[in-house]
Amino acid sequence: MVTTLIFPRAMSRLDHRASGALSVTARNLAAARHAAYWWVLLSGFVEPLLYLLSIGVGVGRLVGDIALPDGRLVTYAQFVAPAMLAASAMNGALAETTMNFYGKLKFMRIYDATLATPITPMQVSVGELIWAMCRGGVYSAVFLVVMAALDLTTWGWALVALPVTLLVGFAFGALGMGLSTLLRSWQDFDYINVTQFGLFLFSGTFSPPSDFPVPLQILIEVTPLYHGVALLRAITTGSPDWTVLWHVAYLVALAVAGLTMASRRMGVLLLK
Amino acid sequence: MAEDEALIAATALVKQFGDFTAVDGIDVRVRAGEAFGFLGPNGAGKSSTMRMIGCVSRPTGGALRILGLDAAKDGAAIRARLGVCPQQDSLDLELTVLENLTVYARYFNIPRKVARARAMELLDFVQLADRAGDKVEPLSGGMKRRLTIARALVNEPEIVLLDEPTTGLDPQARHLVWERLFRLKQRGVTLVLTTHYMDEAEQLCDRLVVMDAGRIVAEGSPRELIDRHSTREVLEVRFGNDPLDGFADKLDGIGERVEVLPDRILVYTGDGDAAAAQVHGRGLTPSSVLVRRGSLEDVFLQLTGRTLVD
Ligand SMILES: Nc1ncnc2c1ncn2[C@@H]1O[C@H](COP(=O)(O)OP(=O)(O)O)[C@@H](O)[C@H]1O
Numbered sequence: 001m002v003t004t005l006i007f008p009r010a011m012s013r014l015d016h017r018a019s020g021a022l023s024v025t026a027r028n029l030a031a032a033r034h035a036a037y038w039w040v041l042l043s044g045f046v047e048p049l050l051y052l053l054s055i056g057v058g059v060g061r062l063v064g065d066i067a068l069p070d071g072r073l074v075t076y077a078q079f080v081a082p083a084m085l086a087a088s089a090m091n092g093a094l095a096e097t098t099m100n101f102y103g104k105l106k107f108m109r110i111y112d113a114t115l116a117t118p119i120t121p122m123q124v125s126v127g128e129l130i131w132a133m134c135r136g137g138v139y140s141a142v143f144l145v146v147m148a149a150l151d152l153t154t155w156g157w158a159l160v161a162l163p164v165t166l167l168v169g170f171a172f173g174a175l176g177m178g179l180s181t182l183l184r185s186w187q188d189f190d191y192i193n194v195t196q197f198g199l200f201l202f203s204g205t206f207s208p209p210s211d212f213p214v215p216l217q218i219l220i221e222v223t224p225l226y227h228g229v230a231l232l233r234a235i236t237t238g239s240p241d242w243t244v245l246w247h248v249a250y251l252v253a254l255a256v257a258g259l260t261m262a263s264r265r266m267g268v269l270l271l272k
Numbered sequence: 273m274a275e276d277e278a279l280i281a282a283t284a285l286v287k288q289f290g291d292f293t294a295v296d297g298i299d300v301r302v303r304a305g306e307a308f309g310f311l312g313p314n315g316a317g318k319s320s321t322m323r324m325i326g327c328v329s330r331p332t333g334g335a336l337r338i339l340g341l342d343a344a345k346d347g348a349a350i351r352a353r354l355g356v357c358p359q360q361d362s363l364d365l366e367l368t369v370l371e372n373l374t375v376y377a378r379y380f381n382i383p384r385k386v387a388r389a390r391a392m393e394l395l396d397f398v399q400l401a402d403r404a405g406d407k408v409e410p411l412s413g414g415m416k417r418r419l420t421i422a423r424a425l426v427n428e429p430e431i432v433l434l435d436e437p438t439t440g441l442d443p444q445a446r447h448l449v450w451e452r453l454f455r456l457k458q459r460g461v462t463l464v465l466t467t468h469y470m471d472e473a474e475q476l477c478d479r480l481v482v483m484d485a486g487r488i489v490a491e492g493s494p495r496e497l498i499d500r501h502s503t504r505e506v507l508e509v510r511f512g513n514d515p516l517d518g519f520a521d522k523l524d525g526i527g528e529r530v531e532v533l534p535d536r537i538l539v540y541t542g543d544g545d546a547a548a549a550q551v552h553g554r555g556l557t558p559s560s561v562l563v564r565r566g567s568l569e570d571v572f573l574q575l576t577g578r579t580l581v582d
């Protein structure tokens with residue numbers, strides 16, 4: 001409110017930009033209302049839930065408790081659940097911003113028409129990401145309800161975790177969108193899928209990175225899902241410390257880099 | 273024409289793709305309220321020019337001012353005031369006919385209610401109101417084209433760009449599109465269109481430029497161009513399947529000029545019937561004889577030595 005009074009022009013420009021991005025989001029909402037999209041959406045969060053139950057709860061019986069970085073002991077299910085949450089945020093965002101985005105960019109050529117209006121490539125990217133967040137947000141919310149119900153976190157920390165899952169999704173969505181602009185054909189998605197699965201297995205998801213040899217450990221700690229997992233684990237286990245700031249900064253930087261790349265490349269591809 | 277009268281002012285405009293020059297230094301002025309055409313064969317550089325005017329393609333060289341703004345700097349502000357009907361329809365196949373308009377309207381920050389009312393009005397205008405709730409895919413080519421035109425009008429643009437509005441449509445569908453475009457023109461909307469159909473250019477354009485290989489080879493109203501570069505009438509004679517090589521000499525002196533094409537011979541003349549009589553007078557017996565008015569096709573042939581549509 002105060003900012004609106006002091007910087008009316010700057011605010012109205014920001015407002016204008018945001019509403020441009022939201023109009024791109026609105027296009028997707030309109031399209032989703034027709035498609036058999038809701039089934040696709042449903043299948044997206046069943047997978048991490050199955051992992052949580054089979055590995056977290058099932059395998060957890062065999063594994064016993066695990067020590068957090070601060071030394072506190074948690075059950076294996078409590079350890080694995082936030083990692084599944086982060087992976088689900090990643091998968092949800094990537095599903096929207098890789099395959100679907102690529103299809104709209106190269107196959108359906110939706111943005112050719114969009115960019116003939118005042119909408120800019122950056123607004124298209126942000127609008128698509130907001131859409132991906134709507135989808136990822138639903139996944140995360142449901143997953144957090146299950147976690148709280150199974151006593152894998154408290155309702156309070158679950159509430160804190162929800163916006164953080166959006167940040168994780170935003171960062172991965174932006175990255176995926178940026179990479180998608182580089183792909184030449186549908187076959188290239190295999191690279192993304194393999195990478196995604198590798199991240200899912202090794203980002204401190206099923207065991208702490210310190211269990212691995214040092215070189216691998218360093219590799220893990222520079223990849224993005226690790227930061228999402230560590231951040232969400234600190235929150236859902238109720239033990240955040242100053243390192244969460246580093247993880248947040250990493251994810252914000254990734255989001256900005258991905259968005260910049262996506263909009264630049266979209267300009268190169270479509271505004272020839 | 274004074275600079276400030278022109279809605280579109282291109283000066284020495286160039287577009288290159290790598291080291292290929294698609295638009296090679298063209299000068300164009302489009303005035304408010306006129307229907308302006310780019311006539312030329314495939315590959316002439318019409319679409320490249322239109323995309324630069326639509327601010328979705330950066331000029332490689334020259335100056336381009338649209339609605340008093342610089343195309344290189346104020347793209348978004350210019351696009352807000354343009355309506356664009358690109359060569360490929362680019363409709364959203366995941367949306368309904370109506371949604372294609374309402375969703376597009378949101379890109380111009382048009383309030384939802386206004387967008388809906390305007391969309392219904394426009395569907396009426398392009399005679400698609402009964403298809404409002406349908407998917408786009410099953411529409412005929414002509415219907416898709418009309419929907420694209422409606423979409424281009426959703427922001428009440430000051431200039432409408434139409435890249436080959438009727439290419440690929442059957443005659444009936446073409447006439448329907450022409451008729452709608454003519455109404456727009458009557459309302460005072462500035463139309464800029466490209467075409468490789470000379471009849472389309474003659475019907476719709478107040479003024480046009482003839483483009484070939486990235487350059488403008490002539491400029492004027494259709495009538496002026498025909499008067500300047502063709503004759504009032506043209507006599508077309510055919511001689512069945514006979515080779516036509518030797519006929520230039522045999523017809524020499526008839527009319528103002530004789531042009532031998534692979535399948536027919538054109539005699540440019542003020543009086544076609546008199547020329548036909550002369551042909552017969554020389555003892556020649558064409559398999560068919562046709563007298564028609566001079567057209568933009570003849571202008572193009574005269575200027576470039578080639579036909580528009582091959
Ligand atoms: N994006 C592009 N990259 C490379 N060449 C292009 C591109 N767009 C058009 N061209 C070339 O530029 C020339 C002019 O094309 P265009 O402007 O589409 O002509 P027209 O619309 O008159 O048929 C053609 O030779 C075409 O192949």
Ligand SMILES: [Mg+2]
Pocket residue numbers: 318319320359435436
């Ligand atoms: Mg073209």
